[in-house]
Amino acid sequence: xxxxxxxxxxxxxxxxxxxxxxxxxxxxxxxxxxxxxxxxxxxxxxxxxxxxxxxxxxxxxxxxxxxxxxxxxxxxxxxxxxxxxxxxxxxxxxxxxxxxxxxxxxxxxxxxxxxxxxxxxxxxxxxxxxxxxxxxxxxxxxxxxxxxxxxxxxxxxxxxxxxxxxxxxxxxxxxxxxxxxxxxxxxxxxxxxxxxxxxxxxxxxxxxxxxxxxxxxxxxxxxxxxxxxxxxxx
Numbered sequence: 001x002x003x004x005x006x007x008x009x010x011x012x013x014x015x016x017x018x019x020x021x022x023x024x025x026x027x028x029x030x031x032x033x034x035x036x037x038x039x040x041x042x043x044x045x046x047x048x049x050x051x052x053x054x055x056x057x058x059x060x061x062x063x064x065x066x067x068x069x070x071x072x073x074x075x076x077x078x079x080x081x082x083x084x085x086x087x088x089x090x091x092x093x094x095x096x097x098x099x100x101x102x103x104x105x106x107x108x109x110x111x112x113x114x115x116x117x118x119x120x121x122x123x124x125x126x127x128x129x130x131x132x133x134x135x136x137x138x139x140x141x142x143x144x145x146x147x148x149x150x151x152x153x154x155x156x157x158x159x160x161x162x163x164x165x166x167x168x169x170x171x172x173x174x175x176x177x178x179x180x181x182x183x184x185x186x187x188x189x190x191x192x193x194x195x196x197x198x199x200x201x202x203x204x205x206x207x208x209x210x211x212x213x214x215x216x217x218x219x220x221x222x223x224x225x226x227x228x229x230x231x232x233x234x
Contacts, residue, residue, distance in 0.1 A: 021063065021126060022065075022066070061078075061131070062075075063130045071114070072114035072117040073123050073127050075108065075109075075110065075112075075130075077134055079106050079139050080106060087146075090147070091147075098182075104139075104143070105143055106141035107145050108131060109146060124159075125208040129212040132192075135185060136185035136186075137222060138222075138225055138226075138227050142186070143182055143184055144162075144182065145181070146181050148178065150168045153181065160183070160207065160208055163181060164181050192212050192213075192218070194209070196210070196212040196215065197212070197215070
C-alpha cells in the first residue's frame with residue numbers, strides 16, 4: 001500500500017510551492033500514470049500502460065506530487081534485488097560490474113512533470129529529494145542509475161550531477177535510444193548538505209540542489225518515512 005503524508009508546514013514557511021508529496025511501494029496508476037503517459041507521448045516515446053505497473057513486492061517506490069487535487073509530478077525508484085533492475089535489459093555489464101564491487105544499486109525512472117506546474121525546477125528537485133531519501137537514507141543504496149534519452153543527458157548532468165556511463169543503445173520498451181547515467185548517492189547527500197534550502201543561490205550553484213529541502217525539513221520528511229535522521233547524518 002502507498003504511504004501518504006500531508007504537506008509539511010516547513011515547505012510553506014520557506015517559500016516553496018504548496019505541494020503534497022506522497023510515496024510508497026505500489027503500482028504506478030491513476031493520475032500519476034496518466035501524467036507519465038501524456039509526457040511520454042509529448043516526447044515521441046512509445047509507452048504501454050502494462051509496462052509501468054509494479055507489484056507491491058517488486059521493490060519499486062513511487063513518489064508523486066500534487067498541487068491541490070492535480071497530480072503534477074511522479075518519479076519512481078526501484079531497489080535492486082533478485083529480479084534485477086529494468087536497466088539490466090540494455091546495461092547488464094555495467095550494472096554487473098558495480099554489483100561485483102559490492103555496490104548496492106537503485107534505479108530512478110518513470111519521471112514526469114506537468115508542463116503547467118508553477119515551478120517545474122523546484123518540483124523536480126523535491127521529487128528527486130524524496131526519492132533519494134527512500135533510496136539512500138532509508139534503503140541504504142549507494143549508487144543510483146537511470147536510463148535517459150541522449151538529448152536529456154546534458155540536463156541530468158548539469159542540474160543533478162549524473163554522469164553518463166554508456167553510449168546510446170536502442171531501448172525497445174520505449175522504442176528510442178537510451179544512455180545509462182549514474183550518480184553516487186553520497187554525492188547527492190553532500191550536494192544537499194551544501195545547497196539545500198538556499199534557493200537564492202540557484203544561479204551560483206548552477207544545479208537544482210538549492211531548491212531541495214534544508215536539513216530541518218529533510219529531518220521532518222525522514223521522520224514521516226520512519227527513518228531516524230540523526231543516525232543517517234552521522
